[in-house]
Amino acid sequence: MVPRLTTALKGPLLELEQRILTAQPAIEHWFRTQWQEHTPPFYSSVDLRNSGFKLAPVDTNLFPGGFNNLNPDFLPLCVHAVQSAVEKICPEARGVLLIPENHTRNQFYLQNVAQLGRILRQAGFNVRIGSLLPEITQPTTLELANGNTLTLEPLVRTGNRLGVKDFDPCVILLNNDLSSGAPDILKNLEQTVLPPLEAGWYVRRKSRHFAAYHQVTGQFADLIKIDPWLIDPYFAVCNQVNFHEKVGEDCLAAQVDAVLQQIRAKYAEYDVKQDPFVIVKADAGTYGMGIMTVKDASEVRDLNRKQRNKMAVVKEGLQVSDVLVQEGVYTFENLNEAVAEPVVYMIDRYVVGGFYRMHTERGVDENLNAPGMRFEPLAFEDCCILPNPDCEPDDMPNRFYAYGVVARLAMLAASLELEGMQA
Amino acid sequence: MVPRLTTALKGPLLELEQRILTAQPAIEHWFRTQWQEHTPPFYSSVDLRNSGFKLAPVDTNLFPGGFNNLNPDFLPLCVHAVQSAVEKICPEARGVLLIPENHTRNQFYLQNVAQLGRILRQAGFNVRIGSLLPEITQPTTLELANGNTLTLEPLVRTGNRLGVKDFDPCVILLNNDLSSGAPDILKNLEQTVLPPLEAGWYVRRKSRHFAAYHQVTGQFADLIKIDPWLIDPYFAVCNQVNFHEKVGEDCLAAQVDAVLQQIRAKYAEYDVKQDPFVIVKADAGTYGMGIMTVKDASEVRDLNRKQRNKMAVVKEGLQVSDVLVQEGVYTFENLNEAVAEPVVYMIDRYVVGGFYRMHTERGVDENLNAPGMRFEPLAFEDCCILPNPDCEPDDMPNRFYAYGVVARLAMLAASLELEGMQA
Structure with missing residues (x-):
């Protein structure tokens, strides 16, 4: 309460x-x-x-x-809302690649990423987490303070498609505000990028x-x-x-x-x-x-x-x-x-x-x-x-x-x- | 629990x-x-x-x-879902006329009607309840066992529009399964009727x-x-x-x-x-x-x-x-x-x-x-x-x-x- x-x-x-x-x-x-x-x-x-x-x-x-800070009672609302959003934007979507901020130690932030992954999975998507960090050269599992784990994987770009190993997603979901600009690896992708790169702080005012x-x-x-x-x-x-x-x-x-x-x-x-x-x-x-x-x-x-x-x-x-x-x-x-x-x-x-x-x-x-x-x-x-x-x-x-x-x-x-x- | x-x-x-x-x-x-x-x-x-x-x-x-039997924790899910449904079917809607079964004593059913009215109101609609009962000739307020009240009003049909006094709804929502047929007052309405009359048990098998x-x-x-x-x-x-x-x-x-x-x-x-x-x-x-x-x-x-x-x-x-x-x-x-x-x-x-x-x-x-x-x-x-x-x-x-x-x-x-x- x-x-x-x-x-x-x-x-x-x-x-x-x-x-x-x-x-x-x-x-x-x-x-x-x-x-x-x-x-x-x-x-x-x-x-x-x-x-x-x-x-x-x-x-x-x-x-x-901060999705980890929300009342867990409202998780179903998040699931409905994600389903509704995807239905409009890209109903064909099956796989979502989530790209978080470049943090590997901020427990609060990592729990947010884990919670976002959970919401997307419960909405019915295959979810993998791709990291922009150069030091992530292979799948890296982080232990979270709440006992869960989170696996970051290196991004793999093939032509104009972005994914991680053995995973070709329909949607790229950014949880990275692109303060220092849009990395080349995110540019000119044929997949739907949400939000669009222009929403990053390198453009936004x-x-x-x-x-x-x-x-x-x-x-x-x-x-x-x-x-x-x-x-x-x-x-x-x-x-x-x-x-x-x-x-x-x-x-x-x-x-x-x-x-x-x-x-x-x-x-x-x-x-x-x-x-x-x-x-x-x-x-x-x-x-x-x-x-x-x-x-x-x-x-x-x-x-x-x-x-x-x-x-x-x-x-x-x-x-x-x-x-x-x-x-x-x-x-x-x-x-x-x-x-x-x-x-x-x-x-x-x-x-x-x-x-x-x-x-x-x-x-x-x-x-x-x-x-x-x-x-x-x-x-x-x-x-x-x-x-x-x-x-x-x-x-x-x-x-x-x-x-x-x-x-x-x-x-x-x-x-x-x-x-x-x-x- | x-x-x-x-x-x-x-x-x-x-x-x-x-x-x-x-x-x-x-x-x-x-x-x-x-x-x-x-x-x-x-x-x-x-x-x-x-x-x-x-x-x-x-x-x-x-x-x-039976909407009254659902876990109240999930009321927000109902509100989201109603908003999503209306957005697709009739985004212009402001007013909903709810037409319930012809019960005036079944407390369980009346609480269901009250709960449906609440969901629709919280989804942002003006809601009135119109009764098919001939004895409802003026607004009639029923006391519910849970302390709430429910007001049934006589239907008013003007041309091909159905409403109640001083209320011209965009949508007619049926919570009456039309077992004995569709009453004339519901036929050939220019408003959206949900579900359609054909969903009534007089047609359905x-x-x-x-x-x-x-x-x-x-x-x-x-x-x-x-x-x-x-x-x-x-x-x-x-x-x-x-x-x-x-x-x-x-x-x-x-x-x-x-x-x-x-x-x-x-x-x-x-x-x-x-x-x-x-x-x-x-x-x-x-x-x-x-x-x-x-x-x-x-x-x-x-x-x-x-x-x-x-x-x-x-x-x-x-x-x-x-x-x-x-x-x-x-x-x-x-x-x-x-x-x-x-x-x-x-x-x-x-x-x-x-x-x-x-x-x-x-x-x-x-x-x-x-x-x-x-x-x-x-x-x-x-x-x-x-x-x-x-x-x-x-x-x-x-x-x-x-x-x-x-x-x-x-x-x-x-x-x-x-x-x-x-x-």
Whole structure:
């Protein structure tokens, strides 16, 4: 039994949740019509922040890890959703080659890969795991902390087909976000690659995602008659920043100031007493490296060497040059003393569960997905799809339904984003 | 926590289950290709019998009651499946009119209707319940034993559209098996009617269903290299029987004898020690009325008046004229002293759970769905879609996976059957 989480502020969000709850038939109908026109990503996870007065996504991952953190009760939902996704994309598929991140020691991540393999197998596929790591030259079985094992195999490319020894899959499923680019071995394959290579962080930009999200929430807010700001964070971008050489600080300071101004106006309108803040982070990349919480433009000027080094690189040592300035959303969800950030998981267009990132040492205005940060995952007790209009809107299934709706809006934005890339 | 059920015989069925388990990727691929060509019924339930040496469906219901008996943990599966079904059939749908059986006192049935309404609402539809009962002339709220209420409303037909007051639905969902024919008010509607009227028992014949099932299992048995008999019961039909006037007894005796002979040969082949038996029942209709267990052709001759009366009518007083003679499958599943019969539920092409009919006063060769019979429903602990190849084939998830596969074969047969009617 997973404990109930509380939010500190209940006023306006209850109103938002009530609006979402009341509009449920209209919302589901709207999503259905969207899926007639757009193709959802194969899978995705969305980090949400719930400030009580605002509920918004802050990151959308198209190569989600963390499937091992979901409530095992919802495994059947994952199996259904995978079957439905494959049926649409490649009904002929029998074999799936899963390509994970290049980790061999991160137990949490490896358990995620094992869980993904399990879901795919239970959905009825032959599954093998192919590694991009050069040191994997033969099948290598890793022991997992939970007693299971995971076998990584070297990739074998034959012409334009990719597989592993004695296995010619129909589908390549990437669980590797391609931060440092698409390896040649993945290019020009005749098999279906999910998600497409362009979804990798070497192409993707958070700013493009949030621009698409802005477009989506505009329509959605019209539909249910809310101020789109209640679900949509402000953002701005600076290109050609070079933290090492102090290039682009003026742009950054100006954008920080502009976004803070916008937030300040909204806080005044809604009588929010907290201090506005922004998150400054790399426009490409993941893992929460190179992230700052900023409450005044002066903070991004005259960074010391340590701060500049921290901001300058993300995963795999990549240099940051495009920087996103995003409205910070306080997280007022907490359990006991720990700050909690919900992460919602989707496969195809279906919400399949989620969990909370919980951390006792972080503040309500800090990013909870930072390097070296050991969060405690806390699986949602609820699957986010069982709203109950007979209960109060802060009733858990109803709050989780709202989380699932906002996460699906971000996922729809990712669909538009990917369409834009492939156009 | 639902207790584990046991089967008395474990030999050949373990082999069958093992075969099904090993072939899982091939089976799921095969089902996917089938659903490219055929449309599954909106919903269905399949009564299975597990004799240890044989696992077979004995009835397929296209207007399933009993959703209230499913494990509430699997409610999200129902919601996903309904969303997927509607998306394919009528993505524009917002409102669903549910038309139940004409019961106002059967608490078990009413709770089923309430549960169906809940599933549809959670899938995002506006739902109202329209009654065919002439005495429902205004909205009538019934109190349910579990504390909930259910409101039945009189149907309103305007031109070729059916609804209830102030509600013009996109879809009419029948949970009424139309035993006594399709009422005029349901005919020639411009809205989508699910399942189609032809699925009603006034048209449907069990023999046509089992002929389609025979065709399906022939292909399936080829696929996984088994004797189709292990999942397919023999059957034969007598038409123009009149029990009251003792017309057709010769035909019946001959068919009983023929089917018993076929079973006897198979029992010899598989070294089964039990006595072969057949079930004699109406070829149309439901509710297990007019059902006999027969071990010798002589038993269908010279029925006494009481037996003849019992066999002559089914639900709603309909006269039986077409009679099905079906191979009886022993049920050797039991819990403590009670005989148990699994019923698997599906929405669209997805297995969404099931339950056991349990009865202490019935024998292993008797029908467990008989009038006046109070069975104890026992929800499956498992959702039938999580086979685990690392466990023994009699491990519960694996047994339930086999149940789900055989139930889906029957559901596929129903698809062919409905296509045949609409052709």
